[in-house]
Amino acid sequence: MCDCDCHKNYNLDTLIPLVGVITDIKEQTPDVKTFRVNALEGGKLFEHKPGQCAMLCAPGVSEGMFSITSSPTNKEYQEFSIKRCGQLTEYLHSLKVGDQITVRGPYGNNFPVDTELKGKNLLFIAGGIGLAPLRSVINYVIDNRQDYGTVDILYGSRSADDLVGLDEIQNVWMNTPGINVHLTIDREQEGWDGHVGFVPSYLRELEFSNDKTVLVCGPPIMIKFVLQGLQEMGFTKEQVYTTLELRMKCGVGKCGRCNIGSKYVCKDGPVFRFDEIDELPNEY
Amino acid sequence: MKKIAKSNLSALFAKINETKDLYVPVKNGEQVNFAAYSEEAEVDLTALKTVKSPKDAFFPQSENLYTCFNEQGKISITPEELQDKDFVVFGMKACDIKGIEVLDKVFLSEPVDSFYAARRQHGIIVGLACDKPEESCFCTVFGINPAEPTADVAVYDDEDFLYWNALTEKGNALTETLCDLLEDADNTAVENKKKEITAIAEKLPYANLSLEGWNGDALTEKFDSPIWEELYKPCLACGTCTFSCPTCQCYDIKDYNTGNGIKRYRCWDSCMYSDFTMMAHGNNRTSQMQRFRQRFMHKLVYFPANNDGMYSCVGCGRCVDKCPQNLNIVKVIKAFEKGGKA
Amino acid sequence: MQKIVERAKELLADGTVNRVLGWKKGDMCFNPEPAFFETAEDLDENFVYGGFCGANLSKYMIDASKLEGKTLVLLKPCDTYSFNQLINEHRVDREKAYIIGVGCKGKLNIETIKQSGVKGILNITENGDMLNIETLYGNTEMKYSDALLERCHVCKGKEHKIYDELIGESQDTSDRERFAEVEKIEKMSPEEKFAFFQKELSKCIRCNACRNVCPACSCRKCVFDSTKFDSSQKANTDSFEEKMFHIIRAFHVAGRCTDCGECSRVCPQGIPLHLFNRKFIKDINEFYGEYQAGADVDAKGPLTEYTFGDCEPSIVKERG
Numbered sequence: 028m029c030d031c032d033c034h035k036n037y038n039l040d041t042l043i044p045l046v047g048v049i050t051d052i053k054e055q056t057p058d059v060k061t062f063r064v065n066a067l068e069g070g071k072l073f074e075h076k077p078g079q080c081a082m083l084c085a086p087g088v089s090e091g092m093f094s095i096t097s098s099p100t101n102k103e104y105q106e107f108s109i110k111r112c113g114q115l116t117e118y119l120h121s122l123k124v125g126d127q128i129t130v131r132g133p134y135g136n137n138f139p140v141d142t143e144l145k146g147k148n149l150l151f152i153a154g155g156i157g158l159a160p161l162r163s164v165i166n167y168v169i170d171n172r173q174d175y176g177t178v179d180i181l182y183g184s185r186s187a188d189d190l191v192g193l194d195e196i197q198n199v200w201m202n203t204p205g206i207n208v209h210l211t212i213d214r215e216q217e218g219w220d221g222h223v224g225f226v227p228s229y230l231r232e233l234e235f236s237n238d239k240t241v242l243v244c245g246p247p248i249m250i251k252f253v254l255q256g257l258q259e260m261g262f263t264k265e266q267v268y269t270t271l272e273l274r275m276k277c278g279v280g281k282c283g284r285c286n287i288g289s290k291y292v293c294k295d296g297p298v299f300r301f302d303e304i305d306e307l308p309n310e311y
Numbered sequence: 312m313k314k315i316a317k318s319n320l321s322a323l324f325a326k327i328n329e330t331k332d333l334y335v336p337v338k339n340g341e342q343v344n345f346a347a348y349s350e351e352a353e354v355d356l357t358a359l360k361t362v363k364s365p366k367d368a369f370f371p372q373s374e375n376l377y378t379c380f381n382e383q384g385k386i387s388i389t390p391e392e393l394q395d396k397d398f399v400v401f402g403m404k405a406c407d408i409k410g411i412e413v414l415d416k417v418f419l420s421e422p423v424d425s426f427y428a429a430r431r432q433h434g435i436i437v438g439l440a441c442d443k444p445e446e447s448c449f450c451t452v453f454g455i456n457p458a459e460p461t462a463d464v465a466v467y468d469d470e471d472f473l474y475w476n477a478l479t480e481k482g483n484a485l486t487e488t489l490c491d492l493l494e495d496a497d498n499t500a501v502e503n504k505k506k507e508i509t510a511i512a513e514k515l516p517y518a519n520l521s522l523e524g525w526n527g528d529a530l531t532e533k534f535d536s537p538i539w540e541e542l543y544k545p546c547l548a549c550g551t552c553t554f555s556c557p558t559c560q561c562y563d564i565k566d567y568n569t570g571n572g573i574k575r576y577r578c579w580d581s582c583m584y585s586d587f588t589m590m591a592h593g594n595n596r597t598s599q600m601q602r603f604r605q606r607f608m609h610k611l612v613y614f615p616a617n618n619d620g621m622y623s624c625v626g627c628g629r630c631v632d633k634c635p636q637n638l639n640i641v642k643v644i645k646a647f648e649k650g651g652k653a
Numbered sequence: 654m655q656k657i658v659e660r661a662k663e664l665l666a667d668g669t670v671n672r673v674l675g676w677k678k679g680d681m682c683f684n685p686e687p688a689f690f691e692t693a694e695d696l697d698e699n700f701v702y703g704g705f706c707g708a709n710l711s712k713y714m715i716d717a718s719k720l721e722g723k724t725l726v727l728l729k730p731c732d733t734y735s736f737n738q739l740i741n742e743h744r745v746d747r748e749k750a751y752i753i754g755v756g757c758k759g760k761l762n763i764e765t766i767k768q769s770g771v772k773g774i775l776n777i778t779e780n781g782d783m784l785n786i787e788t789l790y791g792n793t794e795m796k797y798s799d800a801l802l803e804r805c806h807v808c809k810g811k812e813h814k815i816y817d818e819l820i821g822e823s824q825d826t827s828d829r830e831r832f833a834e835v836e837k838i839e840k841m842s843p844e845e846k847f848a849f850f851q852k853e854l855s856k857c858i859r860c861n862a863c864r865n866v867c868p869a870c871s872c873r874k875c876v877f878d879s880t881k882f883d884s885s886q887k888a889n890t891d892s893f894e895e896k897m898f899h900i901i902r903a904f905h906v907a908g909r910c911t912d913c914g915e916c917s918r919v920c921p922q923g924i925p926l927h928l929f930n931r932k933f934i935k936d937i938n939e940f941y942g943e944y945q946a947g948a949d950v951d952a953k954g955p956l957t958e959y960t961f962g963d964c965e966p967s968i969v970k971e972r973g
Binding site for chain 2: 679680681684685686687688689708713756762768772773774775788789790853854856858859860861862864865878918919921922923
């Protein structure tokens with residue numbers, strides 16, 4: 028090999044993955060598992076920021092982009108909450124503790140926890156697996172509690188069994204001072220004495236003051252009605268953040284498939300403010 | 312300025328090839344494409360345009376990224392070696408060289424693509440001034456001068472001689488190694504040649520094509536135009552335009568199953584293809600109109616928005632020559648200028 | 654051409670058809686494109702029919718069959734074979750088409766003209782049997798018959814196989830033996846054959862133009878587009894890939910290919926793809942009797958019909 032300096036990037040090329048080992052698997056709902064991933068030598072594979080994603084790959088099966096659900100303040104490992112919905116996720120669900128996968132990342136931007144969100148009253152709104160990217164921020168906020176104002180978490184799912192991470196929600200989040208958790212499920216269910224109804228309608232009932240900054244993630248239809256509700260409640264689009272999900276391959280804004288307008292979702296996103304999304308052509 | 316008799320070119324190629332890989336335009340049947348030099352290869356410097364652009368030399372249609380072994384659940388990864396040998400691409404035209412500048416904006420922006428960067432570092436471009444520009448050429452519209460390839464070495468074909476003008480350090484170094492074969496020359500022939508080329512370039516049918524209104528700020532206006540509906544219908548959704556284009560850089564990442572692991576490679580992809588944006592939960596561009604629009608919006612609006620106004624088109628005219636149904640970027644630009652059928 | 658425009662305008666005006674599928678003038682005389690016309694003004698201003706209107710419009714009728722009302726489609730004699738075959742395969746709706754069979758005296762191939770060494774073409778005009786070619790580098794001329802598409806040299810005849818009305822004269826332009834090229838390859842040794850096809854197919858850039866233009870390739874979802882398939886649409890690392898693509902495609906259209914020649918017309922690398930299909934046609938003729946796909950709209954293809962007289966698979970071995 029010659030002594031040119033092009034090789035200094037060799038191991039840094041983000042298309043080359045690292046090998047990670049699964050060190051814990053939590054079955055959170057009938058179709059969601061949370062995987063804890065460590066580097067082979069222990070510790071984290073890389074540092075990330077809340078809202079960033081990583082490409083997980085089962086060699087020979089497929090590769091996909093997943094949001095990192097653990098907070099960067101966790102110094103030991105990274106977690107990914109994965110819903111079983113396709114070929115790759117089906118395979119990942121079959122893995123056991125000790126199995127290896129490849130991971131490359133972290134990719135994309137992050138929720139602006141150190142800038143725009145600092146000092147603000149926060150309202151998190153999530154539906155189903157949409158809690159995954161927000162969980163990273165919520166735990167980051169809990170670990171840096173003094174930097175933020177009030178925190179409200181509105182989370183809903185199809186049923187009580189489909190609430191991802193209920194254990195942590197009830198035992199950690201609900202017990203943290205200044206954090207209000209509002210749970211809802213779509214339909215009545217035996218043993219559930221909490222709120223019943225869709226997230227957007229519960230949002231209206233809760234009558235939040237519009238001084239909050241909102242982070243929303245969930246199915247597109249939920250996001251649509253949540254945004255409508257928020258606007259009726261006097262929130263502006265500049266106050267609302269979400270994450271976009273598109274077909275991504277490279278993760279570095281070069282392969283072109285997540286290109287919408289002049290943005291690359293994998294690099295310029297996945298976190299966007301709603302006024303920024305309005306500027307994109309309607310192709311997301 | 313140096314020169315070499317064209318009758319002596321094979322000696323020049325052989326000399327370059329002694330220490331470096333060499334890519335030259337090679338004729339295969341009626342088609343000319345850049346390929347590795349060999350004594351048997353039918354080198355053709357007269358063809359103005361190769362079917363595929365020479366971007367292949369820096370961004371191959373298909374290249375391995377790494378090999379991944381999976382032995383009893385233990386995964387190991389061996390990255391592909393980066394280019395570490397110098398190579399020469401001989402005979403690139405001014406438009407294709409500008410095409411590489413466009414690719415640079417993509418692959419050399421952070422995070423740098425090391426595979427591409429290594430090839431750029433080791434690649435030496437010998438540019439050939441366009442002897443006879445053709446009707447589909449419109450590089451001048453993008454400010455490119457077909458008589459002045461901005462390469463490491465600019466070469467001019469004039470009757471019995473090739474004139475050789477090193478323009479960069481890399482070019483000088485290459486010239487050094489060939490000093491036995493190159494002789495000194497004065498500028499007269501080259502100056503005349505340049506005038507000749509420029510005179511033709513001014514007469515090209517697309518020389519006055521106007522890009523007015525195509526810029527990074529035109530996003531909504533252009534995107535929402537009803538003209539796309541009129542334009543896309545004959546499009547076959549093939550990748551001819553994409554794969555012959557010197558600036559198209561979209562790629563796919565795929566795995567080749569080796570039995571006990573995978574070979575991961577990337578290959579050119581086309582935004583014209585139906586599966587380009589398909590994912591588990593759906594496809595955000597479901598119609599061919601959307602895909603057709605994406606290609607031109609990217610070249611003429613999105614790319615300039617991100618790159619200080621630089622277009623992702625260099626006017627090489629390959630799509631004009633090669634589209635099976637005669638659609639192309641020139642027709643798109645003209646249709647918008649006219650304002651559609653109205 | 655004016656007759657076509659006038660008749661198309663009448664049919665639009667009296668509501669017989671909702672749109673016209675024809676060719677639109679290009680920005681050069683040799684690059685017209687397939688197009689739909691919905692108004693008389695559009696036809697007057699943009700319609701063209703001439704020597705460079707080689708594109709076979711039949712396949713566009715698959716989508717047009719789903720539109721409201723009838724589409725007036727202009728078909729050349731050889732295009733009608735494709736259209737019949739598409740009816741036979743239930744891909745187009747005969748009731749949704751009003752077919753004007755347009756006259757054809759052979760269509761020109763701009764690539765052939767360029768390959769003869771003509772550069773910088775500005776205009777081409779027909780002058781009897783000759784083409785006057787105006788270029789940036791002076792004027793030249795060429796015989797019309799020397800600039801034809803390959804398929805016109807093996808013309809299937811001047812007869813339209815399906816139409817509602819005819820406009821214009823056609824002529825049979827065949828001046829070559831249809832299977833001559835195939836026979837030449839058949840005579841090669843296995844090594845020569847392999848070398849021949851490797852040389853040709855290694856040029857393939859997997860742009861899919863041949864497949865996408867092919868009227869017989871009308872599957873809604875092609876196996877090569879499946880994301881679960883290792884080689885979906887694009888070039889693979891393995892050079893074998895290209896051969897697989899073309900050979901699988903040739904097998905899939907065998908017995909249904911009308912030999913319309915669009916695959917070879919559109920290939921940017923000039924691969925003579927029609928040779929695969931023509932080999933199949935020749936073999937089918939020899940094994941099952943003369944058969945021309947698309948000649949008869951109700952015909953049962955030899956590969957989709959079983960008879961006691963069919964040859965046995967062992968024929969492959971017997972023939973060597």
